Amino acid sequence: MTELERRLRALRDQRRAFVPYLMGGMSPRWLDHLEALVAAGADALEVGLPFSDPMMDGPVIQEAALRALAAGTTIETVATGIAERHLPVPVVVMTYYNVVHHLGLERAASLLSEAGALGTILPDVPLEEIGPWKDASAGPGLATVLLIAPSTPPARVARVAGASEGFVYAAARMAVTGHAEGTGDAQRVVRAIRAVTDTPTYVGIGISTPAHAAATAEWCDGVIVGSALVERVLESDDPAALEHAARPFRAALD
Amino acid sequence: MSDAVMGRPDESGRFGEFGGRFVPEALVPACLEVEEAFVAAWGDPAFRDEFQRTLQEFGGRPTPVTPLDRLSARLGLRVYAKREDLAHTGSHKLNNVVGQALLTRRMGKRRIIAETGAGQHGVATATAAARFGLACTVFMGEVDTVRQALNVFRMELLGATVVPVRTGSRTLKDAVNEALREWVTCVEDTHYCLGSVMGPHPFPWMVREFQSVIGTEASAQMRDLGVPAPDFVVACVGGGSNAAGIFAGFADGPSRLIGVEARGGSAIVYGAPGILHGMRSLLLQDDHGQITEAESISAGLDYPGIGPEHAYLASTGRAQYYPVGDEEVIDALRLLSEVEGIIPALETAHAIAWLVREAGREVPRGSSVLVNLSGRGDKDVAQVRDILRGEGD
The missing domain is CATH 3.40.50.1100 (Rossmann fold)
Incomplete structure (x- = not known):
């Protein structure tokens, strides 16, 4: 079992996980923003590495990626930043395959692991293509998190969930990241995952308000909140403002 | 891969080390559905006949x-x-589009979306959509909508909706990104009519066959x-x-x-x-x-x-x-x-x-x-x- 999964299983016995997402390098103070999220009660952090062509992201995270790239953000700068801060909660890096493929899978996995990351999410790499990255991640002990979508048929849910490490990412709806209404198909997706694995299951994609988070947390182990918080950082560089925006999500889960 | 120089890709959709299917999980079932439908259709003489006949009678x-x-x-x-x-x-764009429009109908879907650069694929897609009674939305980089304004008007005349894409470089690659994002939200009733021998398996192979x-x-x-x-x-x-x-x-x-x-x-x-x-x-x-x-x-x-x-x-x-x-x-x-x-x-x-x-x-x-x-x-x-x-x- 990966270190990430051990930590998240232990957490499950205590509370529903709050996992905010932020794009690495999107603001000059992005590391302060990550600490603000920890102060607001984040149980783990999902940190984006920007890619020029983010096909699973909506306008808010696209804009964050553009800002991060314009500021010269690379896998190395994000790794260095994370390593320096010694964040007290698990860090999971989310990016697209080309970013790690270009550096070399083994180099990228080592770099992220040495920086302190415990897992990765590559949303453009489905089960059939994830083998090489999983192999590269196994040595350094990085967990490879896979997604289940509302469109994933039951037999496939078993295979993907079984291969996911750390946690299973349940997509709440057929959509890219961004604002949405309600909790979508999340309950059905989580139920299908729970039927085949006891790996912690977190729901993301379109969890836009504390109310969504509270409703979703009724039947899963944690929620991932991206665009709703990233938008705050796009609006204001003040970490206190982000912490203020994140606290209600924490409260909604407790 | 098969023996012919330009044969069928392997099970994973690869030509040598290239190809494959790198899409979000949400789109994997749709790609599998397209692959299955294409394999069945391409082996079906009735489908081939209709494809050929349409290219003759309609396509010239x-x-x-x-x-x-x-x-x-x-x-x-x-x-x-x-x-x-x-x-x-x-x-040449119509060849592919007629094939994919017929496939769309065969899969029981009612709408096609497409990306376009110069507008040729967009116009062809809008044309086939009109011919086969399918709804059609075309994503086109904003820069290209200016460079090829007449093609935008052509698509609209043909009944298609043209969506200018304002992300990234605002050209073809961004139009593809946006079409893929759109497809995630509507795979149930919509086929993504990719315009070239690119994208996830089976598109590079299927488009080449058409x-x-x-x-x-x-x-x-x-x-x-x-x-x-x-x-x-x-x-x-x-x-x-x-x-x-x-x-x-x-x-x-x-x-x-x-x-x-x-x-x-x-x-x-x-x-x-x-x-x-x-x-x-x-x-x-x-x-x-x-x-x-x-x-x-x-x-x-x-x-x-x-x-x-x-x-x-x-x-x-x-x-x-x-x-x-x-x-x-x-x-x-x-x-x-x-x-x-x-x-x-x-x-x-x-x-x-x-x-x-x-x-x-x-x-x-x-x-x-x-x-x-x-x-x-x-x-x-x-x-x-x-x-x-x-x-x-």
């Missing part, structure tokens, strides 16, 4: 092969042109002309669908296969292996794996990647790929217009430009050459006029 096929006598005399070659510019909607009608026809026509195996088969390459289509008719013979890329978008020459738009292929990218923007006079070749089968054919040496610059392209467009009475599309003019440059060099005098005249230049004349006037100032 077969397109002729025209000996280009005056150009031949000028270059010291024997040049023949496969006239895809004479197909309905003015380019476009192989070009090569199949040309092969028979060249035989009738007494040149069953021309020394060279030349086509322009953006994603690479017209090239794949004509190469398919000659890949198992001795002809040299030549793909001509825009210098500012030459993924074979300047690219490195990477993953974009669902495929592993050669891509223009920076030192950190960020995709860079292609730059070309022609919107249709403004793409930082290339279809995975072309990357494979380049890696094995079965086909060779060369870049040409914008100025050579304008000269070639003028030359073909003046000596043959054919105004080619800017994309197509790349193939002519390479031939003009290499006649007597890479292409020895007296060689027989088949050029795929992939599209007509009507859409480009305003742009070309502006460029030529600019030169005159």
Whole structure:
């Protein structure tokens, strides 16, 4: 079992996980923003590495990626930043395959692991293509998190969930990241995952308000909140403002 | 892979080390559905009949092969042109779109979405959608909606909705991103009609199969002309669908296969292996794996990647790929217009430009050459006029 999964299983016995997402390098103070999220009660952090062509992201995270790239953000700068801060909660890096493929899978996995990351999410790499990255991640002990979508048929849910490490990412709806209404198909997706694995299951994609988070947390182990918080950082560089925006999500889960 | 040079990709959708299916989990079932439907349809004589009949009765096929006598005399070659510019909607694009529209209907879906660069694929998709009663939305980079404003109007006349894409470089690659994002939200009733031999498996293979009608026809026509195996088969390459289509008719013979890329978008020459738009292929990218923007006079070749089968054919040496610059392209467009009475599309003019440059060099005098005249230049004349006037100032 990966270190990430051990930590998240232990957490499950205590509370529903709050996992905010932020794009690495999107603001000059992005590391302060990550600490603000920890102060607001984040149980783990999902940190984006920007890619020029983010096909699973909506306008808010696209804009964050553009800002991060314009500021010269690379896998190395994000790794260095994370390593320096010694964040007290698990860090999971989310990016697209080309970013790690270009550096070399083994180099990228080592770099992220040495920086302190415990897992990765590559949303453009489905089960059939994830083998090489999983192999590269196994040595350094990085967990490879896979997604289940509302469109994933039951037999496939078993295979993907079984291969996911750390946690299973349940997509709440057929959509890219961004604002949405309600909790979508999340309950059905989580139920299908729970039927085949006891790996912690977190729901993301379109969890836009504390109310969504509270409703979703009724039947899963944690929620991932991206665009709703990233938008705050796009609006204001003040970490206190982000912490203020994140606290209600924490409260909604407790 | 099968034994033919341009055969079926392997189980994972690979041509050698290129291809595959790099899509979000949400789209995996849809890609599997398209693959299954295509395999069944392509093996079904009734589907093939309807495909062929539609291309004849509606699409104007077969397109002729025209000996280009005056150009031949000028270059010291024997040049023949496969006239895809004479197909309905003015380019080879309709072949693929008719196939995918029929497949859409067969899968019981009611709507198609597409990306477009120059607008040719968008117009073709809107045309097929009208013909088959499908709803149609086309994503087009905002820069391209300006460069090709008339094509936007054509699509709208045909009943399609055109969505300008304002992200990234606002050109073809961003239109693909946006179409993929849209597809995630509507896969249940919508088919993504990808316009070239790119994207996730099975698209590169399926689109090549639909476009192989070009090569199949040309092969028979060249035989009738007494040149069953021309020394060279030349086509322009953006994603690479017209090239794949004509190469398919000659890949198992001795002809040299030549793909001509825009210098500012030459993924074979300047690219490195990477993953974009669902495929592993050669891509223009920076030192950190960020995709860079292609730059070309022609919107249709403004793409930082290339279809995975072309990357494979380049890696094995079965086909060779060369870049040409914008100025050579304008000269070639003028030359073909003046000596043959054919105004080619800017994309197509790349193939002519390479031939003009290499006649007597890479292409020895007296060689027989088949050029795929992939599209007509009507859409480009305003742009070309502006460029030529600019030169005159």
